[in-house]
Amino acid sequence: MADSAQAQKLVYLVTGGCGFLGEHVVRMLLQREPRLRELRIFDLQLGPWLEELKTGPVQVTAIQGDVTQAHEVIAAVAGAHVVIHAAGLVDVFGRASPETIHEVNVQGTKNVIEACVQTGTQFLVYTSSMEVVGPNVKGHPFYRGNEDTPYEAVHRHPYPHSKALAEQLVLKANGRKVRGGLPLVTCALRPTGIYGEGHQIMRDIYYQGLRLGGRLFRAIPASVEHGRVYVGNVAWMHVLVARELEQRAALMGGQVYFCYDKSPYKSYEDFNMEFLGPCGLRLVGTRPLLPYWLLMLLAALNALLQWLLRPLLLYAPLLNPYTLAVANTTFTVSTNKAQRHFGYEPLFSWEDSRTRTIRWVQAMDGSAQ
Numbered sequence: 004m005a006d007s008a009q010a011q012k013l014v015y016l017v018t019g020g021c022g023f024l025g026e027h028v029v030r031m032l033l034q035r036e037p038r039l040r041e042l043r044i045f046d047l048q049l050g051p052w053l054e055e056l057k058t059g060p061v062q063v064t065a066i067q068g069d070v071t072q073a074h075e076v077i078a079a080v081a082g083a084h085v086v087i088h089a090a091g092l093v094d095v096f097g098r099a100s101p102e103t104i105h106e107v108n109v110q111g112t113k114n115v116i117e118a119c120v121q122t123g124t125q126f127l128v129y130t131s132s133m134e135v136v137g138p139n140v141k142g143h144p145f146y147r148g149n150e151d152t153p154y155e156a157v158h159r160h161p162y163p164h165s166k167a168l169a170e171q172l173v174l175k176a177n178g179r180k181v182r183g184g185l186p187l188v189t190c191a192l193r194p195t196g197i198y199g200e201g202h203q204i205m206r207d208i209y210y211q212g213l214r215l216g217g218r219l220f221r222a223i224p225a226s227v228e229h230g231r232v233y234v235g236n237v238a239w240m241h242v243l244v245a246r247e248l249e250q251r252a253a254l255m256g257g258q259v260y261f262c263y264d265k266s267p268y269k270s271y272e273d274f275n276m277e278f279l280g281p282c283g284l285r286l287v288g289t290r291p292l293l294p295y296w297l298l299m300l301l302a303a304l305n306a307l308l309q310w311l312l313r314p315l316l317l318y319a320p321l322l323n324p325y326t327l328a329v330a331n332t333t334f335t336v337s338t339n340k341a342q343r344h345f346g347y348e349p350l351f352s353w354e355d356s357r358t359r360t361i362r363w364v365q366a367m368d369g370s371a372q
């Protein structure tokens with residue numbers, strides 16, 4: 004008993020802890036980090052599910068706050084041993100302005116780094132993205148690459164641009180002296196397209212399929228591979244990195260790691276069918292039903308409509324020139340860097356990840372389309 008009381012000494016802060024990934028990180032920490040004394044969850048919007056966590060042995064502190072507000076971030080970070088910075092504005096559909104995306108993703112990350120430095124927090128894990136590498140605007144394939152694979156990263160879209168700038172800030176901050184004189188240890192995790200329970204885009208596509216009479220129409224050739232990783236494994240990587248950063252600071256500090264697991268290499272649409280198929284949806288066509296030039300035209304039309312309608316309403320469909328380019332460019336990773344550096348093995352097999360995701364889709368209310 005005395006041992007476990009003594010062992011429970013760490014204070015963790017998860018920014019964006021109520022988001023899709025953040026919730027999984029929070030739950031994983033509570034299950035798999037026995038040294039936790041307090042878990043602070045910082046988010047713009049707090050989820051009602053947090054209440055149920057407050058009855059456990061770890062003190063769960065919910066903090067409604069905005070990463071763009073430096074004073075709010077400092078107050079949340081003060082006294083934390085580890086910060087997992089997963090808050091971000093994930094928008095590739097033109098819902099938010101480029102300035103807002105920059106403010107949240109870049110200035111927000113600067114605020115987190117400065118808060119660590121000012122308050123003496125030594126360990127910072129940043130949720131980056133595969134998008135800091137690519138796909139690039141030239142449509143170059145990244146075929147089962149790793150962290151060292153050369154690739155021409157060119158960003159024109161505000162979201163990947165902001166993630167790339169934020170990642171650079173985090174990596175550059177590694178080694179800075181925090182209050183008390185110890186060095187800040189940082190690293191960045193780069194998930195590919197995350198899937199699993201709570202994935203909003205999967206939900207949208209499922210409902211779209213239901214509205215279309217249980218059908219989805221193939222738009223992307225089956226040969227285009229899109230990297231995907233299960234949310235539980237991404238969360239597990241965050242927990243492991245946070246745990247190992249202290250012991251392996253020299254090796255892991257300033258490093259980037261792709262998030263990977265045993266999810267199969269498939270096109271975006273074929274991969275989604277692994278879950279949507281067993282839930283009654285069918286992907287029509289072995290080849291794209293529309294020629295690529297027509298899809299590009301439709302995507303451009305959507306972008307034009309978005310611009311024209313902006314004063315009246317927000318028109319933000321899934322298809323736009325950027326999402327089409329991402330879905331239509333092979334981008335997959337094959338690496339074991341996380342295994343070599345901190346012993347990562349996926350916690351969930353592909354079969355588990357698939358079953359859990361299917362169960363979640365099945366539990367959705369089909370009438371809520």
Ligand SMILES: NC(=O)c1ccc[n+]([C@@H]2O[C@H](COP(=O)([O-])OP(=O)(O)OC[C@H]3O[C@@H](n4cnc5c(N)ncnc54)[C@H](O)[C@@H]3O)[C@@H](O)[C@H]2O)c1
Nearest residue numbers: 019021022023024046047069070089090091132194196197
């Ligand atoms: N979803 C993916 O496929 C994917 C892939 C790679 C990387 N990522 C990264 O993972 C992180 C989490 O993404 P997600 O998919 O869970 O998105 P999400 O939108 O579900 O979660 C982001 C969370 O951040 C919070 N947030 C946004 N602005 C904030 C602000 N100003 N202050 C405080 N909190 C704020 C949101 O309220 C939300 O809860 C992001 O940094 C994203 O860039 C996501």
Ligand SMILES: CC(C)CCC[C@@H](C)[C@H]1CC[C@H]2[C@@H]3[C@H](O)C=C4C[C@@H](O)CC[C@]4(C)[C@H]3CC[C@]12C
Nearest residue numbers: 093095132134195196222271321326327329330
């Ligand atoms: C062209 C249509 C037929 C299909 C549109 C699908 C499109 C909305 C999907 C395809 C790929 C998706 C992105 C990809 O999985 C990886 C990421 C990285 C992450 O950091 C943020 C989300 C994002 C950009 C996904 C967004 C949705 C995309 C573009």
